[in-house]
Amino acid sequence: MQVEKFYYDNKIVKMFAYASVLWGVVGMLAGLLIAVQIYLPGANFNLPYTTFGRVRPIHTNAVIFAFVGNGIFMGVYYSLQRLCKARMFSDALGKIHFWVWQLIIVAAAITLCLGYTSGKEYAELEWPIDIAITLVWVVFGINMFGTLIKRRESHIYVAIWFYIATWVTVAMLHIVNSFEIPFSFMKSYSFYAGVQDALIQWWYGHNAVAFFLTTPYLGMMYYFLPKAANRPVYSYRLSIVHFWALIFIYIWAGPHHLLYTALPDWAQSLGTVFSIMLIAPSWGGMLNGLFTLRGAWDKVREDPVLKFMVVAVTCYGMATFEGPMLSIKSVNAITHFTDWTIAHVHVGALGWNGFLTFSVLYYLIPKMFNTPLYSKKLATNHFWIGTIGIVLYVIPMYWAGFTQAEMWKQFTEEGTLKYQFLETVTHIIPMYITRSLGGALYISGVLIMVYNLFKTVKAGNFVADEAAEAPALPKVVETHGKQYWHRWIEARPIQMLIFSLVAVAIGGILEIVPTFLIKENIPTIASVKPYTPLELQGRDIYIREGCYLCHSQMIRPFRDEVVRYGEYSKAGEFVYDHPFQWGSKRTGPDLAREGGKNPDSWHFMHMMNPRNTSDKSIMPNYPWLYTNDLDTAITPAKIRAMQTLGVPYPKGYDQQANTDLQAQAKKIADGLKGDDQIKKLAAVSEDLDLNNIQKKEIIALISYLQRIGTDIKGEKKPATASLP
């Protein structure tokens, strides 16, 4: 058979590797900044752009889509070429993929800083960027499937199956979750509202973890671990079962993020059952990785690449054991909304994704530069500093989570809550400080890696086009025994793509569609009305400032929550919430019944400086809300967008809206002007102009805060169930 000569493209791999390192450092520094802000609220510098609510999405997006995203493309572009024995389908498409992806990252950083966010966690980017992501994903897909079609290796190794599942599922998740109605160049409202929005968001959110942070990295594990250990994977049969079980089960598990919420019970149970089942394939994969090293543990002692891999795979095992546990309702009742979740995701992010990326970098850079790693010792130091960093990060967060949950739930003998919310926060501040030290340590390790890789690059000669040879793929493929149908699939990657799509779509469809289709038993609540124009504007400010990242709007049906916050939340209350703002973490208290709890003047003083009303509060100041004029020119467009989404504003209300808005703003402003405390504050403050306060953003925000959860307050309440 004639042997063909060809070249692997290392240049594109190098570009993605560099980008991954660069954005990794940026994303982690953003994380460190917000970690410090939690105990030093002044570290927001009183600027909107550097405040927690805006930097936190920058941190998560940078780490997930920039650091890990570029890491995925680095791993895929390297391993796919070699597993297919072919150069990538198109160098040009690879370059377009790379540069557009980096452009998206820059656009994301800028727009998030400016407060353009859809208000949905891990899907914050606004509609023009969403479209760009879709297009670049198609480019990546064409390049990947093009390479598969022109491959010289007849078999498709399991790593590629993981890559295919990643591509298909991320495309589906991104498109479905990003349905939105634009009302300006950079702003839109989610197509879905309330319960449906929550279900779709967490179907997306969970599966972004599954198919962006897990499956492509498992593919990388299945390629790079055998490479680094120089032995085949422990059981290839197990890897096949691992793959199919994992992609099938993962897609169902999303509702475990919404346990005890207003989501229908059946969906919650579905999420729990499938989450518990997930432990089997996840651990199958982990053990397959670790067993690959059996008999090679002496190499682990020597080789930093393997060291990082072992901890990465172990962290994967820990996170995937913990995930199902957290999906059990009684465990979730304790952990949800606390720092436990933060610990859980960081075992995954720092351990699994971070360490696996580092191991691949330590493996690839010397290989592509045809030189040994500059210093094994520095890499080993990085390993230990990073590992200690992870431990120092996650243990205080587990501790903080558990402590705070226990404090929230404690009652005195007289039957009143034992602790104010703020007391439960100040109690865990030492844990927050330790966590930031752990994070700082982890970043120092990364900087050591940057130096080490830089020196390696300097010492080596880059092999941009790596020569290889392989026979062309025969037209008729030899089969082993009765393997016809499997061979049929293997020979047809496009059909394989469709099968994967069907596999994941079944889960998504059966989970989501019922909430759209079945209209009987709808608990609509007659007293729930659309937001007034001023409240709607205020809500958009709430979203812009990322309030949902620290405040939930979802009171679960527990005794302590009902006593602390008020009547538990009902599905029917959120029908006009595009997007939903239930939140997933309570760094501050729940706001679902905030309306009417405190006077307008309290909110006015509080947003200016939370320490004015709540001593030792860790919330940042929002001074710009008192100087920024509310953009009323956009009100009609917002109303029209809401009408398109089915919110029942009267016909032609868009033209009436600003009149109503002004009237409501005047009423609130007049009330504030008469408050003695505010008058005193205005007398000593240069920036605060009470005469023009009616036009400022703070008024809209106050109107929204005073509205939240008030719709059903006047209703005759059913007896609150006594709860677990």
Next chain:
Amino acid sequence: MKFINYLEKISGVDIYALSSFSIFFVFFILMTIWALKADKNMINEINNLPLNN
């Protein structure tokens, strides 16, 4: 586009859970049987792919 209807209970919801579980289960069992019965030579050949480049 008026997706503003919500529900807490769905009548006949069992069918969703049952059908989805059956589809998953049957497919999974078929894949597992295939994986276990697959030809040893082929499995070895594929397993060694990462090491052959």
